[in-house]
Structure formats: structure tokens, C-alpha cells
Amino acid sequence: MTAATSDLAPRDLEARLAFAQGAATRLREAIGGVIVGQSAVVDQTLWGLLAGGHVLLEGAPGLGKTLLVRTIASCLDLQFSRIQFTPDLMPSDITGTNVLVMSATGGSTGQFQLHRGPIFGQVILADEINRATPKTQSALLEAMQEHAVTIAGVRHRLDEPFFVLATENPLEMEGTYPLPEAQLDRFLLKVLVPSPSEDELTGILARTTGHAGGEPPRVLSSAEVLELRALCREIAVAEPVLRYAARLVRATGPEGAGAPDLVRRAVRFGAGVRGGQSLVLAAKAVALLEARAHVAFADIQRVALAVLRHRIIRSFEGEADGITTDQVVEQVLAAVPTRPEPVQQALEAR
Amino acid sequence: MIPPMGEPAGAFHARFERWARRVRRRLALSYVLSGFTYGLVLGAAAAGLAWWLRAGALRPWAVGLGVLGAGAALAWAVRRRFSDQEVALYLDARTGGEEVVSTAVELLREAERNDPARQLVVTQAAEHLKQVEPARVRPRVLARRHALGPLALAGIVYLSLIALPRVPEAAPPPPGAELVQVDELKGLERIIQLTELDARDAEQRKRLDAIAKEAEKLREDLKQGLEKREALARIARLRDQIQAEKLSHGDAKNRAGLEAALSKLRENKLEAAAKALGDGDLTEFDREMQRLANQAEESARDAAKEALEQAAKAAKERGAKDLAESLEEQQKRFEERSEGAQALRELGRQLGERLGEQGQKDLREFGEQGSPEARQRLAEALGEALEGMTEEERRQLAENLGKQLEQGGGGAMSPEQLKDLAEALKDPAKRQQLQDALKELGQPQGSDDSRREQGLDDADRGGGEAQKGLGVPTPAPGQGDQPGQQGQQGPKGQKPGQSPSQGQSPGQQGGPGSDRDEGEGDHGATGKERISGDELRSKANAKWNKEGGLHGATLGRSSSSGGRETANQRGAGGLGRVAPQEIGGVERSEVPEEYREQVGRYFQP
Structure with a gap:
């Protein structure tokens, strides 16, 4: 055993993993106190939180997207900001602006003071993000990618952890501006918020038509979130798993090796490098939530839909045929083998 | 190979290595069994084929294909030996390890990465391998496909033991067909010998070789067995090709030149030569040329030579290049033959009575006929006379020749010839040379064309003999062979x-005669007789070709x-x-x- 490895305390890592798993459980429970059902959406949102990415929630109105985000923000003891995107929203309404400081007498002091916009928070709810113009949407680009904003030539770093949760409504097309591909690519995950089942709906009705419930408990501090994010990065990934992720990403493009026929027919552009990175990071978050120090093929498969669905641009033929990006990702998952061919053959030999 | 490390790593390493050996060994065994099975299946097919083809001795060897397959599979297994990573992936997949073994193998191999998760992952992987049940995880050696092996082996054994299929009876020949099988059909070898015949040019060489090759092929086919009708047709085709070669001077390309040459020969009263050349009988033509060259009269020889020259020129002008060359060759030979005949005559005259009665007769005949046969007889007579002379007689003859040389008269012989002859008579060693020269002068001096035609004739006769050998009725000997018969x-x-074919030389084959025309009718065809009769109203007024x-x-x-x-x-x-x-x-x-x-x-x- 080398010195480097002997110094490592496996029990420490194990304890940290156990803590992460416990924290996630507590967080789920806290959210579950407010949100009925939607456990998959909650889990996927947690992947985004732990992996240090941003999440785009898409669902019909009234499914509790905004409430979910507000609840998560409450549980995390983080500074929460909400931006309601409207067509007349300006970039400066998000980032903030310098305003002239007035004296007590009402005259100008000749000095400017920064009025911080709602982006200067830690959990940002970008509600109905597709209602704003692309120009305004783009105001989020720098903040999401670099965790900083530039106002009047001055770069301001945002507080960590910085976590954007955006929502969009897929039903209303009038007066909406689809997110540009570059903007979409910044989101680690795109989570589809499904309609609640009968039991869930019954629970929602029961819970929301009586007395208003209390605020959810604060489960994680800002420092703990950062610790969990750091721990997520420490999860090990074997080379075959990385190679599998790479093969998946390449197979989403029509020119990629191993791309299934559906991809060649219905896809114009597949996922890129950022898509691969997101795949591995999200898989690490999955492993972390299960207190594992390594990533499995199954983790990659679990996150593939949420990570890749918004990074695939369909061709005209794909759109005309009504092929969804989810169908494309499922085809890719079915077509790309997890293990090298000889191993696969040995496993299948009967 | 994973480097050994501390305790958890060591435990993992030991367990993983044991598993890796087991997995690799069993996979290799499975490959070998598969190769053996596929080899046996192929072997069974091969044994079946051998049985069907009645190659009975080959059937048991089909098992060898199974061994071969096993060997090939072993080589493949060694080449495709699982790496540590592949073994780890296999174990993870079989044990539901969620890639903990694969990750541990990689983390241990890349020690320099100093991954914080290494110790934990390796420990977990070692624990995981410890709990694995070997029976559930190890690769299966036997697969369903391996059941084919014993079946194929049984098939090979069965096919090796059963009797070979009976040889089907040959289908009866079609009506009218008759199969002939001849090891050596007499006559074909004479056609095959065309390869040794001197050809006129490269084109003819190719054609003659092709004819000979076809004859050789026919001989081989006849050894194997051939339908009689086809064999006869092929021989007939060969004979047609031989005939075409013989008549090549009269083909369309040379026709105009031939006509012009014939015309010149006729103009110069060389009717017999013209007839032979016109009939394409180059042997007879050559013989006629020899006779003309042997003539005693110098003017007659000059006239013949002149006619030959004109004919060659006319042929050349009309584009009959081959014919012109033949005639030019005759022209050249004419000179040589003429000189040789003169020398013989002069020597005969010098010997005088020493020739004896028969020799004198031969000398006279040579002077009258000038035929190649007479020339040969004279040369023999001269040789015998010289042989029978005493030394004194030889000396006297040499002196006579010397005097004649001094007087400047050599008769038909040149001064050099006289001098050589005189010296030869004196010197015993040179006398033998003189004898040889006389023999050579007596030999028939056929031209290339003549020899070629004789070769073609011989090949044609070989074809006829081959046809006869296959049972084709041929004319009775002598029937129609003699002129006028x-x-x-x-x-x-x-x-x-x-x-x-009147005018052919004796011995040459004539036609068998027509069975429609008994030769007794009066077809006078003098061009003077008229057909008279009230019933005949023909207005035909054809002119006879008086030239023949x-x-x-x-x-x-x-x-x-x-x-x-x-x-x-x-x-x-x-x-x-x-x-x-x-x-x-x-x-x-x-x-x-x-x-x-x-x-x-x-x-x-």
C-alpha cells in the first residue's frame, strides 16, 4: 500500500457518503411535507443541486413547479430569488443596474450605486423563462455558466452555491420564446413534471384546501450543500463507464458511430461535450445519493433522459413525424451496448 | 496485471486474480469446445460429401476437422484473452456489482491518480468478491450448441461405416450415337507431325500448329471415348483445313496473281507447268521445273527460265506475294539445277565408254527426258563408273581434263569445275568428296513449296487413314487411282x-469416277456441234472455253x-x-x- 492511499481514511469517506445519503433522505422528507408525490422530480432536482448544475422544469401550469422550487429553497437555507419572466422583462431587471445616488436634499450626489437584481441570490427561480425575449434570457447565460454577472463593465461574483431552477410551460405557444440552444445547454437537466396520479391528487387536494401548512424545516446549510457538491466530485468513475457515456453522447448525433437509424433520420444535431460532462456529473450525484463511491452503468442510464433530452435538436423530418427527443434517447440507450463486445458475448453465451 | 498493494488492495488483488484465472480458463475451454464442435459439424459435412463422391478412404479423416477447429479456437482464445478490465466488467455484470470491481481495478492500476475514493472502492470490491458464489458467476463452459459435437461425431462415424453409394449406370447413348474409344488412332500422328513441317510464313506456322494441336486433342479425346460422329466430323474439319493450306495459292487474295502467272506460263508454252500450278499441285509443278532445268538445249532452258521470271513478275504485280516468292525460289533453283545437270552431262561425256552400256543408256535418257529419275540414275551410273576405274584410267581422265582446261574449252563445265574435277581424280581423299557430290546431284531437289505440299499431302492421307480407322468406307485400292481407269x-x-486429273503423275491418287456418268456419252463439246431436234427450243448459245x-x-x-x-x-x-x-x-x-x-x-x- 502506498503512503498516499494509506493516509486516506476510507471510513471518513464512508461517513461522508452516509451523511449525504441521510441529508438527501431528510431533504426528501422535508419536501414531501409540502409537495405530494413528484418523487422523481424531487430526486432529479436533487441531482442537479448535488452536481452543481441548473435544472429546467417543464410541465403544465398548476403542477406545483413553482411550489417545488420554493420548498427546496426553504429547505436549503439559501437566499431565494424569484424572477417572473414576462415579455417586457429587461436584462437589467435580472442582473441589476447602477443608479444615481441622490442626496438628502434631493439633488444628485454624482455617484452611482449598484442595485443588485434578483440574480444575486443562491436559489433562483426563473419562472416561465420562455416568456421573456431571447435577449433577456441570455442575461442568465453568464450567471449560469460562470456564476458571475457583469454590470457596467464590472464583474460581480455570485454567492455559492448558485442554483437556477427554471420553469416553462409547454402548452402555451402564443407570446413565448423558445429557449435558444446555447441557453438550453447550460441546464444540467431538463425535468418533465408529470401530472399527479389519483392518489397524489387526492393528497394534494386534502393538503391544500384546509389550513395552510407551516414552512418546511431547513435541512441543509449553504456550507453543507457545498460539501455535498465537493463530495459528488470525488465519486470515482471507471474508464469503461466513461467510455459508455461517451458512446451514448456520440450516438445522439446523426454522424456519430453507433447512432441508431432513428437518430440518423430524426436528429439534426446531437449532444456535445457539455452533454457528456453533464451525464457523468449527474450519474455521480445518483451514486452519491445511494452512498456509493463509484458510478455504475445503471447510473448513466438513469440520468440519460433528463440530461440529453434538451440537447438534441430534431431535424425537420423528426419534427414532422412527431418524434420526441425522449424517444431518440431511449433508442440510443437501447442501441449502445454498455460493455465491450467480447464481454457482452461471454455474458450472453448460453 | 494489478500491482499488489496494502491489505485491502492485497486481498482484492488475490481474489481478483483467482477469479480472473478461472474466468479466462473457462472461457478458453468454452472456445475450444465450440471450435471442436464447429469443426466436427464441418467434418460431418465433409464426410457426407466424401461418401457421396465415393471417396471412402477420406471419410474417417473428417474428424481431423474437429481437431483443427479446436486448435483454431484455442489460438483465438489465446489471442482474445480477457484483459483485467474485461474480467472485472464480466464479474460486475454477473454479480450485480454495479461496476465496483471494474472501478477498483482501474483505481489500483492508476495509483498516481491518488483518487480519494480508491481505498473505499477497493475494500468494497474485495468484500464483494468474497461474497460471490462461484457456481453462479463462473462462465459456462458447455453451451447448447456444444450438443452438436457428439451428433456430428456420430454422423462421421456412421458415414465412415456405411457402404458407399452404388455407381449409377451410365445413361444409354442417344439413338444413332456410337461411342468410340481408341488408344491410338492410326493416321492422326501424321497430322500431328505438321508441327515439324516448314511453314511458308509465321501465319501459316500458326495455322499448321493449330491443326496439329487439334489433332492431338482429338487423339486424347478418343482415348477417353468420343462419339463417332463427332470424331469423324473433327477429322473431316482437320482435312478441310489441310486442303485449305494446300490451295492457299489459289485463294481469293492470290487469285488474280495466280491467273496472271498461269497466263505467262501458257504464253511461253509451259502448259504442263501451268496446269500443275493451276491445280495447286506444287509437287508436280516442281517436278516439271526440274525437268525443264535438266533439258540439254540451252535455248529451251533459257526460255523456261524467262517464262518463270515473267510469271513471278506478273504474280507480284497482281499482289500474289506468296506465289511470287514461290516462283522466285523456283527461278533460283532453276539455275542450280541447270548447272548440276550440265555437270552430270559433261562428266558422262568425259567418261565415255567407261560408263558402260547401262550408263550410256541413262545418259541418253537423261538427255531426252531430263526427268529427276533419269538424273538420279545417271548420277548413280557416273558414281559407279568412277569407282570402277583404275588409277591409270583416272590419271588419264585427269590429264584429258587438264588438256581441255588448257585449250580453254570445258564444254558445259566451267574452268573451275574442270580443275576441281581433275584434282579430285588425282587425290584419293577428294575422290570420296566427288562421289558424295555426285550422289547429291542425283538426289531429287524439291523446292520448299514442294516439300511443304508433300507434308500436307501426308497429313491429309493420315486424316484419311484415321477416318478409315473409324470405319468410314474408303475407295477400293486402285479404283480411280490410275489415270484413265x-x-x-x-x-x-x-x-x-x-x-x-489427267496429267497427274503416276502414283497420284485420281478420282473414283462418277456413278452418274459412265463416261460413255458423247459430250464432244468441240464447240462445232449443234443440237438439232424439233422438240428442242433452247435458245442457249453458250460459247465453250476453248482454252480448257x-x-x-x-x-x-x-x-x-x-x-x-x-x-x-x-x-x-x-x-x-x-x-x-x-x-x-x-x-x-x-x-x-x-x-x-x-x-x-x-x-x-
Whole structure:
């Protein structure tokens, strides 16, 4: 055993993993106190939180997207900001602006003071993000990618952890501006918020038509979130798993090796490098939530839909045929083998 | 190979190595079994094929294919040996390890990465491997496909033991077909010898070789067995090709040149030579040229030489290059032959009475006939006379020759020839040379064309012999072979009994005669007689060609092949009425194939 490895305390890592798993459980429970059902959406949102990415929630109105985000923000003891995107929203309404400081007498002091916009928070709810113009949407680009904003030539770093949760409504097309591909690519995950089942709906009705419930408990501090994010990065990934992720990403493009026929027919552009990175990071978050120090093929498969669905641009033929990006990702998952061919053959030999 | 490390790593390493050996060994065994199975299946197919082809001895060897397959599979297994990573992936997949073993293997191998998760992952992987049940995880050696192996082996054994299939009886030959199998058909070898015949040019060389090759192929086919009708047809084709070679001077390309050359020869009263050349009988033509060269009269020789020169020139002018070359060769030989004849005559005169009675007679005959045979007899007589002389007689003869040389008169011999002869008589060593020279002078001096034609004739006769060997009826010996024996009426009032090949040399084959024309009719054809009769209203007023009938080359037949021109084959037989386009008519006709042989026989002479 080398010195480097002997110094490592496996029990420490194990304890940290156990803590992460416990924290996630507590967080789920806290959210579950407010949100009925939607456990998959909650889990996927947690992947985004732990992996240090941003999440785009898409669902019909009234499914509790905004409430979910507000609840998560409450549980995390983080500074929460909400931006309601409207067509007349300006970039400066998000980032903030310098305003002239007035004296007590009402005259100008000749000095400017920064009025911080709602982006200067830690959990940002970008509600109905597709209602704003692309120009305004783009105001989020720098903040999401670099965790900083530039106002009047001055770069301001945002507080960590910085976590954007955006929502969009897929039903209303009038007066909406689809997110540009570059903007979409910044989101680690795109989570589809499904309609609640009968039991869930019954629970929602029961819970929301009586007395208003209390605020959810604060489960994680800002420092703990950062610790969990750091721990997520420490999860090990074997080379075959990385190679599998790479093969998946390449197979989403029509020119990629191993791309299934559906991809060649219905896809114009597949996922890129950022898509691969997101795949591995999200898989690490999955492993972390299960207190594992390594990533499995199954983790990659679990996150593939949420990570890749918004990074695939369909061709005209794909759109005309009504092929969804989810169908494309499922085809890719079915077509790309997890293990090298000889191993696969040995496993299948009967 | 994973480097050994501390305790958890060591434990993992030991367990993983044990598992890796087990997995690799069992996978290799499975490969070998698969290779053996596939080899045996192939072997069974091969054994079946051997059985079907009645190659009984090969059947048990089919098992070897199984061994071969096993060997190939072993080589493949060694080549495709699982790496540590592949073993780890296999174990993870089989044990539900969620890639903990794969990750541990990689983390241990890349120690420099100093991954914080390494110790934990390796520990977990070691624990995981410890709990694995070998029976559930190890690769299966036997697969369903391996069941084919014993079946295939049983099939090979069965196929090796059962009796071979019976040889099917040969299908009966079609009606009219007769199979002939001859190890050595006599006559074909004479056609094959065409490869040794001197060709006129490269083109002819190719054609002659092709004929010989075809004859050789026919001989081989006949050894294997061949339908008689086909064999006969092929021999007939060979003979046609040989005939075509013989008549090449009269073909379309050379026709105008030939006519011009013949005209010149006739103008110079060389009728016999013109007839032989016109008939394409180059042997006879050469013989006639020899006779003319042997003539005693210098003026006659000069006239003949002049005629030959004119004929060669005319042929050349009309584009008959081959014919012109032949005539030029004759011209050259004419000189040599002439000189040789003169020398013989002069020596005979010098020897005088020493020649003896027979020698004197031969000398006279040579002077009168000038034939090659007379020349040969004279040369022999001279040789014998010189041999029988005493030394004194030889000395006296040498002195006479010396005096003649001094007087400046050598008769027909040049001063050099006289001098050489005198010295030869004195010197015993040179006397032998003189004898040899006399022998050589006596030999028939045929031209290249003549020799070529003799070779072609020989090949043609070989073809005839081959046909006879296959049972084709041939003319009775002597029937129509002798001139005038049973000929047909010639177009120009030939007398009954003359064959159309009148004028051929003795021994040459003539036509068998026509069975339609008994030769007794009066076809006078003098051009003076008129047909009179009240019933006849013909207005025909054809003019006879007073110069004679068309020569053989024009008619498309050769006089020397003798009497077998029918609708089946080219020739110059007694039928004498077959136009060139009718040759091979039976083969081109709509006569059903099974009856062609009978019809062909009908048209045989």
C-alpha cells in the first residue's frame, strides 16, 4: 500500500457518503411535507443541486413547479430569488443596474450605486423563462455558466452555491420564446413534471384546501450543500463507464458511430461535450445519493433522459413525424451496448 | 496485471486474480469446445460429401476437422484473452456489482491518480468478491450448441461405416450415337507431325500448329471415348483445313496473281507447268521445273527460265506475294539445277565408254527426258563408273581434263569445275568428296513449296487413314487411282475413261469416277456441234472455253488429294460437280443430327 492511499481514511469517506445519503433522505422528507408525490422530480432536482448544475422544469401550469422550487429553497437555507419572466422583462431587471445616488436634499450626489437584481441570490427561480425575449434570457447565460454577472463593465461574483431552477410551460405557444440552444445547454437537466396520479391528487387536494401548512424545516446549510457538491466530485468513475457515456453522447448525433437509424433520420444535431460532462456529473450525484463511491452503468442510464433530452435538436423530418427527443434517447440507450463486445458475448453465451 | 498493494488492495488483488484465472480458463475451454464442435459439424459435412463422391478412404479423416477447429479456437482464445478490465466488467455484470470491481481495478492500476475514493472502492470490491458464489458467476463452459459435437461425431462415424453409394449406370447413348474409344488412332500422328513441317510464313506456322494441336486433342479425346460422329466430323474439319493450306495459292487474295502467272506460263508454252500450278499441285509443278532445268538445249532452258521470271513478275504485280516468292525460289533453283545437270552431262561425256552400256543408256535418257529419275540414275551410273576405274584410267581422265582446261574449252563445265574435277581424280581423299557430290546431284531437289505440299499431302492421307480407322468406307485400292481407269467425261471432250486429273503423275491418287456418268456419252463439246431436234427450243448459245476447263484452284479442289470431294469434304474427286459453297453442306443442312452420319456416308465416295 502506498503512503498516499494509506493516509486516506476510507471510513471518513464512508461517513461522508452516509451523511449525504441521510441529508438527501431528510431533504426528501422535508419536501414531501409540502409537495405530494413528484418523487422523481424531487430526486432529479436533487441531482442537479448535488452536481452543481441548473435544472429546467417543464410541465403544465398548476403542477406545483413553482411550489417545488420554493420548498427546496426553504429547505436549503439559501437566499431565494424569484424572477417572473414576462415579455417586457429587461436584462437589467435580472442582473441589476447602477443608479444615481441622490442626496438628502434631493439633488444628485454624482455617484452611482449598484442595485443588485434578483440574480444575486443562491436559489433562483426563473419562472416561465420562455416568456421573456431571447435577449433577456441570455442575461442568465453568464450567471449560469460562470456564476458571475457583469454590470457596467464590472464583474460581480455570485454567492455559492448558485442554483437556477427554471420553469416553462409547454402548452402555451402564443407570446413565448423558445429557449435558444446555447441557453438550453447550460441546464444540467431538463425535468418533465408529470401530472399527479389519483392518489397524489387526492393528497394534494386534502393538503391544500384546509389550513395552510407551516414552512418546511431547513435541512441543509449553504456550507453543507457545498460539501455535498465537493463530495459528488470525488465519486470515482471507471474508464469503461466513461467510455459508455461517451458512446451514448456520440450516438445522439446523426454522424456519430453507433447512432441508431432513428437518430440518423430524426436528429439534426446531437449532444456535445457539455452533454457528456453533464451525464457523468449527474450519474455521480445518483451514486452519491445511494452512498456509493463509484458510478455504475445503471447510473448513466438513469440520468440519460433528463440530461440529453434538451440537447438534441430534431431535424425537420423528426419534427414532422412527431418524434420526441425522449424517444431518440431511449433508442440510443437501447442501441449502445454498455460493455465491450467480447464481454457482452461471454455474458450472453448460453 | 494489478500491482499488489496494502491489505485491502492485497486481498482484492488475490481474489481478483483467482477469479480472473478461472474466468479466462473457462472461457478458453468454452472456445475450444465450440471450435471442436464447429469443426466436427464441418467434418460431418465433409464426410457426407466424401461418401457421396465415393471417396471412402477420406471419410474417417473428417474428424481431423474437429481437431483443427479446436486448435483454431484455442489460438483465438489465446489471442482474445480477457484483459483485467474485461474480467472485472464480466464479474460486475454477473454479480450485480454495479461496476465496483471494474472501478477498483482501474483505481489500483492508476495509483498516481491518488483518487480519494480508491481505498473505499477497493475494500468494497474485495468484500464483494468474497461474497460471490462461484457456481453462479463462473462462465459456462458447455453451451447448447456444444450438443452438436457428439451428433456430428456420430454422423462421421456412421458415414465412415456405411457402404458407399452404388455407381449409377451410365445413361444409354442417344439413338444413332456410337461411342468410340481408341488408344491410338492410326493416321492422326501424321497430322500431328505438321508441327515439324516448314511453314511458308509465321501465319501459316500458326495455322499448321493449330491443326496439329487439334489433332492431338482429338487423339486424347478418343482415348477417353468420343462419339463417332463427332470424331469423324473433327477429322473431316482437320482435312478441310489441310486442303485449305494446300490451295492457299489459289485463294481469293492470290487469285488474280495466280491467273496472271498461269497466263505467262501458257504464253511461253509451259502448259504442263501451268496446269500443275493451276491445280495447286506444287509437287508436280516442281517436278516439271526440274525437268525443264535438266533439258540439254540451252535455248529451251533459257526460255523456261524467262517464262518463270515473267510469271513471278506478273504474280507480284497482281499482289500474289506468296506465289511470287514461290516462283522466285523456283527461278533460283532453276539455275542450280541447270548447272548440276550440265555437270552430270559433261562428266558422262568425259567418261565415255567407261560408263558402260547401262550408263550410256541413262545418259541418253537423261538427255531426252531430263526427268529427276533419269538424273538420279545417271548420277548413280557416273558414281559407279568412277569407282570402277583404275588409277591409270583416272590419271588419264585427269590429264584429258587438264588438256581441255588448257585449250580453254570445258564444254558445259566451267574452268573451275574442270580443275576441281581433275584434282579430285588425282587425290584419293577428294575422290570420296566427288562421289558424295555426285550422289547429291542425283538426289531429287524439291523446292520448299514442294516439300511443304508433300507434308500436307501426308497429313491429309493420315486424316484419311484415321477416318478409315473409324470405319468410314474408303475407295477400293486402285479404283480411280490410275489415270484413265474410270474417269468421267471432261468438260472439254475428254475421252471416256479419262479422269479429271489427267496429267497427274503416276502414283497420284485420281478420282473414283462418277456413278452418274459412265463416261460413255458423247459430250464432244468441240464447240462445232449443234443440237438439232424439233422438240428442242433452247435458245442457249453458250460459247465453250476453248482454252480448257477451269483449273483446280479456281474450282476449289486439289488434284493431288484424290477423289474424295463430296458435300462433306473438300477434294477433287470423281463427283467433280461440287461447288465450293456446297462443301460441308450436310453439316449445315437441316438433316436431324441423329441421321447426319448416315446421310454423310451416303455422300462419301
